[in-house]
Amino acid sequence: MSNYLSTIKSLRNEICKRTEIFNKEIKPLNDALESLIKINTTCEYCEGTGNLYTYDNAGQKEQISCNNCGGSGYLQNEYNLERN
């Protein structure tokens, strides 16, 4: 019978400790990201151009309207809807 319980427990504790430290370190970044997402009005998919590009079977570049923003390049979310 192999018994690695002590090592398993020890690893779990270490992972738990490091996860807590990591979560504390990354919290300001997550907060900043959330704040920016709330005020951002530019569509992330088309980067504000309203268009996306694809290639057809012949290899020709084709421009299509962005479905995410309806081709406006503008992102509407619950926050900026209230402002406009």
Ligand SMILES: [Zn+2]
């Ligand atoms: Zn878009």
